[in-house]
Amino acid sequence: MIRAVDPELVRNAVQGDRTAMAALLTEVHPGLVRYCRARLGRVGGAYTTADDVAQEVCLAVLRSLNRYRDQGVPFAAFVYGIAAHKVADAQRAAVRDAAVTPTDAPLERPDAAPGPEQQAVSTDLARRLSALLDRLPDAQREIILLRVAVGLSADEVGAIVGMTAAAVRMAQSRALARLRTLADGSLDEVAA
Template sequence: MTVVTHDNELARRARRGDPEAAADLLTRIRPGVLRYCWAHLGSLGRGDQTPDDVAQDVCLAVFEALPRYQDRGLPFTAFVYRVAAHKVADAHRGASAATTRPIETVPEPIDDGWSPERHAVTADLSRRLLPLLDDLTAAQREIIVLRVAAGLSAEEVGAVIGKSPAAVRMTQSRALARLREWARQHAPDEVVA
């Protein structure tokens, strides 16, 4: 069973109320959603939401919408990353209107299994890579984030953004060439290939 078929089957079972399928589905989608949010929001997040907060909102929204989900032959990940794109956009809008306000209590951190070192490395990598993504077109940026950060296949990305897998691969190739050229110009000693 392919990953796409497996995810769609898990979604159907979770929709029917199977708690084991719901848990398996969450385990499968959360890491990619988290990477997607980190890639779009950076290490500090936007406003009062961190990438981890937004990823949690995405997972919650996916499961709240699951009773209305209909398998139309597309990968379930297309549904997930459409929700993620809306939540990331909401976080960006919220950051624009964010105001500082005191909080009553500090929430407990979510145990994502990452060590403090991994969080630090991820934050540093996000801080250094996000300016590179700003040099891409919006379509190129979204494809790179979905392919590299979220780990989706070209077919899955195509389903998310409404393009053919071939168009996704072509746009990805152009984006990577643009990033390589930028890196050659700005950090020639660090470029390997």
């Protein structure tokens, strides 16, 4: 999760310090993975696409560091702006490539992954949650993802989406209430 990144670390990374760049990516990568997984979900029961997109975001952040200017907005706003664009690109590509179904090579050793039943339950729950999130307005969905999936504070999310922390909390409250109404017990059917 991207918490208040040390401004000195960002400054050094922007100036081309490779050690600072590596430390900066180490800091932002886990939150980006959670964000991309929440936005893109599983494809074929795995998060491979979301993880690849998170990696692309990291590369884009590195390439864009020289254009970053501290304007009083948290560095996370810069990073999640890039992430939102990369996720949108991946979603467009997924729609374009939906007809192509890759085949996996047979496993040479036993698979330690969850069995078919657990995968089906998890995939169904993820599908239901994704469908519910898709029914929210874009701003509310983004706030829920950044607050719940990524774990950012209301202040951090506010800086990213251009709202006050109080407005973020209010929008989050409204979004959660709307999700409860939309779900209306439909998620209770899924076994844990």
